Amino acid sequence: MTRFKWRYSSELKKLFTRYRARWSYAKIWFRRLITEFDSDTCLEPMFWFVDNYTHLLGPFFIFAVSGLTIAVVVIAYWIGLPFWWEKSPKATVFLLIIGNWLLLNVIFHYVMGVITPPGEPPQISDGSFEVRKICKKCHLPKAPRTHHCSICKKCVLKMDHHCPWLNNCVGFFNHRYFFLYMAYTTLGCLFLIIFGFELGYKHIWLDHGDSWIESEPLEGQPVKFNLSGHIIPVTHAHEYDDDLLLPAKHALPTPPTSDDGTYTMGRRRAIIFMATTNVTAVLALGALTIWHAKLITHGETSIEALINQEETERLLKENKIYVNPYNFGARKNWKLFLGLVRGRTFWRSVLLPSWHKPEGNGLTFHTVHDERVYLSTDEWP
Ligand SMILES: [Zn+2]
Ligand SMILES: [Zn+2]
Numbered sequence: 097m098t099r100f101k102w103r104y105s106s107e108l109k110k111l112f113t114r115y116r117a118r119w120s121y122a123k124i125w126f127r128r129l130i131t132e133f134d135s136d137t138c139l140e141p142m143f144w145f146v147d148n149y150t151h152l153l154g155p156f157f158i159f160a161v162s163g164l165t166i167a168v169v170v171i172a173y174w175i176g177l178p179f180w181w182e183k184s185p186k187a188t189v190f191l192l193i194i195g196n197w198l199l200l201n202v203i204f205h206y207v208m209g210v211i212t213p214p215g216e217p218p219q220i221s222d223g224s225f226e227v228r229k230i231c232k233k234c235h236l237p238k239a240p241r242t243h244h245c246s247i248c249k250k251c252v253l254k255m256d257h258h259c260p261w262l263n264n265c266v267g268f269f270n271h272r273y274f275f276l277y278m279a280y281t282t283l284g285c286l287f288l289i290i291f292g293f294e295l296g297y298k299h300i301w302l303d304h305g306d307s308w309i310e311s312e313p314l315e316g317q318p319v320k321f322n323l324s325g326h327i328i329p330v331t332h333a334h335e336y337d338d339d340l341l342l343p344a345k346h347a348l349p350t351p352p353t354s355d356d357g358t359y360t361m362g363r364r365r366a367i368i369f370m371a372t373t374n375v376t377a378v379l380a381l382g383a384l385t386i387w388h389a390k391l392i393t394h395g396e397t398s399i400e401a402l403i404n405q406e407e408t409e410r411l412l413k414e415n416k417i418y419v420n421p422y423n424f425g426a427r428k429n430w431k432l433f434l435g436l437v438r439g440r441t442f443w444r445s446v447l448l449p450s451w452h453k454p455e456g457n458g459l460t461f462h463t464v465h466d467e468r469v470y471l472s473t474d475e476w477p
Pocket of ligand 2: 258
């Protein structure tokens, strides 16, 4: 009992100290805000919130990604599959194979991105890697390309960024999973947009839904189109073209009709949801995939892109040219990133899910300054 009481009071004390520290920090921040109003001070609480609470939001993000993926797949099977089956069973089989191959890759790379730790440096340096610095936050030796993540509160090997959607840092061991997840999701959404376009066009554009009711039937009333394309009644006798005018035939697409002649609101909403989700995903993830592909082509991570940019500008002032030590040329950079060495093929290791680990240990890296004999071979390190 005494022990419990002691523990209870010590926990309470810790909590009190923590909140007192936060309160003093808030007061200092507020004073700074009113004396030296600048963007850094304004954004400070936001950074603090991101650093301290992003990991709590992580499970929510994973839940959101999983929920959206399941919803999109269910709607594709519920509405898309019968639509295509009616058009062509052969085409449907082909689309099922392509669609499920994309889905398999999306799920595999997402799950692997979430569950694969990005890699941490060892607690002590045994001399097997070059220690660039000692981390100011976790006091561990920092290997080249290692950076500290303020959300995970630890150093991460070849850190790219902290991804809230994966609730994980993207680093040495899971970078490939992260990139291929984005690439396959963009392709998957593009696939649904392309092969769902006709369906969406017919249901949303041509069909006005149940709410659209013809208020005054035009039956029996002679009508004509005015110059702005509206239907207006014919009022003058000479405008009649008597019986010679046959009912117009056209080849315009018509709204779909089901057996009972109606389409439920749920179906319309599902299609609108599909269109919105897939177009948004393609725009956002597509842009991100292209940006990361550019970084991979240059042999740099997101963090290194910023550092390299600064270094390039700094050296340019001294009339020098900065060389990224990890840029071996586009082809080699991609081969290294995708792990297409030691006989691995694009067909097996990229087009199909593959568990292979990246080359090396994430602590030491080849650079362009290494001996040419190393750089010319495909076997790394
Ligand atoms: Zn650290
Ligand atoms: Zn992190």
